[in-house]
Amino acid sequence: MTAFSLKALLRPHILTLMPYSSARDEYTGKEGVFLDANENPLGPSLSESTAGDSQFNRYPDPHQWAIKQKLAPIKGVRPEQIFLGNGSDEPIDLLVRATCTPGTASGSADSILIMPPTYGMYEVSATINDVAVTKVPLTADFHVDVPAVLAAIDDTTKLIWLCSPNNPSGNRLRSDDIRAVLEAAREKLVIVDEAYIDFSVDQSWTSELDTYPNLVVLQTFSKAWGLAGLRLGMCFASEELIRVLNKIKPPYNISAPTQALALEALDHAADKDTMVREILLERQFLADNLRTIPSVQVIHPSDANFLLVQFTDASGTFAQLIAHQVIVRDRSKVILCDGCLRISVGTRAENERLLDVLRHIDSTTAPKDLPLGTAEVATKPELVSNA
């Protein structure tokens, strides 16, 4: 079996690319008279109380070393194995651009492999870059169809995307299946998107980075950390791949306020864990109550902070929820998600509002002869073990 070679996966011009060298790359000292970056020396156009002593008139650290130093021991990796992006959407795009030569029209293009239903940006990023997408659907119970995935890998495949816990189904993928793909696709990059890992009983795949040079793990500050507005995503991989992502990223991709606030958040990991526990209890509350609603057909087991729920009339329910200003995600037209809405776990008050509206919808639309309380509920050991 051929060993992993990142060089063989990279687009040739990326291999030889001379990256932009920013002012802050060339002089990394903190003290001095900084006349190198065409900044405004007089200060930010903000009130003093807003700006404080954060020097927003200066460019931020292009490599976010302070965050990486603090994050590395928390994640059990080396700082050099971390890339930080403007959301995890940024490394998703950079991975495609680093490895896939575009040109679906010419037929000579590279491709990525995804397993729908899954997070939409893998396909969108590939399509923006004119890169072909091979789709191998998950099985009906939302697990990896390992033989089909292995059969679909060919010479054009550069990236294989796995999402665990998966969006929109919510379940975690089986570790054995992920390992089988990592082992069989040794020459490809296998990305495990762990955006929802904090809500799962699973351990992160970051502990396997030194075993599998072809492994890439994505995480985000947008979910459990409660910092979606900051836009900060984490990518963990071999030092060699992280160097490539750093080479092709925009020079100052993480803003100074984001860096400052993320640094502070890392001191509040215990608060994050407390919030996760509360969200898991709310997920249980939501599932228990949804079960009593007649139009709910299936509640899929969830290892994430949302539930995929099948309704008798998903589009109708979705529209009525909107009319009552309760906004959920309509996934009913997505493969394997027939009739399903994806519902994020809210606060107790938000969840009760959702349930009230659903009960109201049912009471006004349910045919009289529909037996109540017959919803089929997927078995949910996960819901219990996570609580």
Ligand code: PMP
């Ligand atoms: N991966 C998955 C599976 C997601 O669901 C999302 C956002 N919903 C992202 C990545 C992107 O997250 P962000 O860009 O906010 O880090």
